[in-house]
Amino acid sequence: MNKTFTINISQIVFHIDEQAYDILSNYLNTIKSYFNNNESKDEILADIEARIAEIFSEKLNNNKQVINVADVNEMIAIMGNPEVFKNDDEYTSDNRNKHTQQGEGSIGETKRPRRIFRDKDDKVFGGVCSGIGAYFGIDPIWLRLIFAGSFFIFGTGFLFYIVLWMIIPEAKTTADKLEMRGEKVNINNIEKKLKEEMEDLKSRFSNNEGIKASGNSFREFVRNSVAVLEQLMIGFGRLLVNFIGVIVLFVGIILLIVLLSGIFGNGSIININNRGISSMDVNEFLLSIFNAPWQLTLSKFSLFLLVGIPILMIIYKALKLIFKTKVKNNWVGAIAAVLWIIGLATSIYLISDISDEFRHTNKVKETFSLHDTTINTLYLNLPDNFDWNTSDEDLDEDVRLNYRNNNWFFRLNNRKGLSSQVPTIDIQKSNTDSFQLVVTKIAKGRNKKDAMLNADALSYQYNIKDSIIVFNPYFELPSEPKWRAQRMKIVIKIPEGKSVFLSNKIRPLIYDIENVSNTYDGDMVNHKWTMRPEGLTCVDCGSINGFERKKDNNNDENE
C-alpha cells in the first residue's frame, strides 16, 4: 500500500505516490533555482510543467491511475537534468571569468554550490592541485610549487598529497566539472540560500505554485518551515564543523612534520650545561642501543606506522569534514588498521628484543691492596689539569645524559657513539689492616655471560703515588660501545684508625658515603675523615658538622 498525493500540474490533476512526489518536487525545485535569474523564469517553468503534464498523461490509462517513481524517472530522462540543459545550451564551465565579470542574461546564471573535485583535464599527477585551486580560486601553479616544496620537508607534502588524492573524487561527469567551478561556499551564499528558501516558502504559502499537495497546505507549510530552520542549523553547523576541521587539520599536519622530521631528519639530542651547548646525533645514540643498523631502520619504520598512521587518519578525517566529499573509501580504514597493527607488532618485537639485552646484570670485581702500612691518610683526587667547569683538551665531552644519580654517559671528543661515564666512589671500613681499592664494573646483557663480557670490556685507570690516588673522572666503554647500563663503583676500604681526605674535585664522583655525622656527600669534600670503630668521622669539620651543608653549598652545587 502506498500513500498517494493529489497534485495539479498545468491545471491537470494527477495522483502521484509519495516517493515519486518527493523526486518530482525536488526536480522542479532544482530547475526553478536554475532559472532563478532568468527574466522569463515563470514562462519557461510553465512550459516545462505543461510538457511534464503531457508526458504523465501519456503514462496513464484506465488500469494505471497513479504516477510512480518509474514514470517520474522516465520523465526526467526525457526532459534532462538542469546541468545537461546548461551543457547543451552553452558551455559555461570554462568561461567562468567572463561569467563573473559580466553575468550573461541567459540561463545558467544560478551556479550550483561549489564542491571539490580532482581536475583530470589539468593534471600533473592526480589533478589534486588543480582541483583545490578551482575550489579556492587559486592558480594551481602556486599549490604545485607549495607541494613540490613541502616534498622536501621530509616528504610531508607527498603523504599529504596521497591523502588528498584518496579523499577528493575525480570530476567525471559534466555536472561534476560544473560543480567544481560552482558557486563558492561562503557566508554570503548561505544567506542567499536562506533568502531563496524564504521566498520559496512565501510563494508556496500564497498558492502561487504550479504544483502543490491539495488539502495538505498546512502540513506543507510546517514541512517547509522545518526545512528552513534545518537549513539555518545546517549552515551554522557547517561553519562550526569547518572551523574545527581546519584546526584539527593544522594540528595533524604539524604532528606529521614533527614525526617525519624525527624519523628522516638528523635529529639531535641537545644538551645545555655550563660548558655550553653540545649535541649528539639521535641516530648515533640509538645505534649505540640497538644491536644492528637494520634494527634502527625497523624502529623508524614501526614508529612511522605506529604514530604516523593515526596522524594520517586524523588528517584524512579532517579533510573529509572540510570538503564534505562523497568518496567512499572503506578500504582506507582497513588498510590503515592493518598497517598500524604491523607497526605495533614490529614495535613490540623490537622492544622485547632490546629489553632482552638488559635482562641480566653481572659484575666484575677487581681489588687492589696498598701494602704500604706507613700511609696514615689517603688523598683522593683527580688529575691536576682536569677541571669540571672548563672543557679539557683531551676529555672534551660532546654530550652527556643523566642516567641514574651520578651515572652519566657521554661521548668524548672525536669518537663515535657513547664512550665514557663517570664512576661512583664509596668509602667503607676495611676488614684487613691495609687500604683496599675495589673496582666493580657492572653491565647488563642478554644472559649472565653476556652481561659479564659487557662489564669486563670497561676499562678504568687510576694512579697511586705514595698516599695520593688520582682517579680518572671517566671510565671508558669498549671501542664499539653499546649502551648496556654500564656502571662502575669504586669502593675504597679504609682500615680502622686510618684517614682519607676528599678533594673538592672528587665531589661529582662520591656517592652516598656513610658517615657518623650523616653529612651529605657535597659537604664531605675538603675534609679529612677518619675510620673509627663507629664509622667514618670527620676530624676537621668543627662542632656543627651536621648543619654544615647549609652554608657550604656554593661552588659545586651547579655541576
Added chain:
Amino acid sequence: MYCIILTNTYIFASSSIKRIKMINIENNKAQMRKGVLELCILAVLAEGDAYPSEIIARLKETKLLIVEGTLYPLLTRLKNDGVLSYRWEESSSGPPRKYYKLTEEGNAFLKELNTSWQELVETVSKTTKNINS
C-alpha cells in the same frame, strides 16, 4: 634542487598548454551546436507551426538536442526576441499546447541565418579541405 624545480616548471607549462586546447575544443563544439540548433528550430518552424514536442521529434535524429529541457528556455528567448510567436491549442491528451510560429521578422532572420550558414559551410569546407583530403 634547482634542477628539480626547473623540471617541474616545465611540466606545469606543458600541462597548461594542454588545458587551453581542451577548453577551446569543448567550448567551440558547444558554441557551434548552439548556433546551429537555433537555425534548425527555425527551419522546422518554417515548414509549419509546431509545438515543442513536435520540434523535438524532428530534431531528435540530428543529435543536436540531447534532452527536451534545453528547448524551452531557447524557445522563450526566441519568442522574447520577436522571432517567434505562439498560440494556444487544445489537446486531446493533456494540457493545452503552445504552437509556435515564425513571425515576419523571424522569416527574415531565418533567411539571413541560412545565408550566413551556407557561406560558412562553403568557407569552412574550403579551408578544411587539406585536413579532409
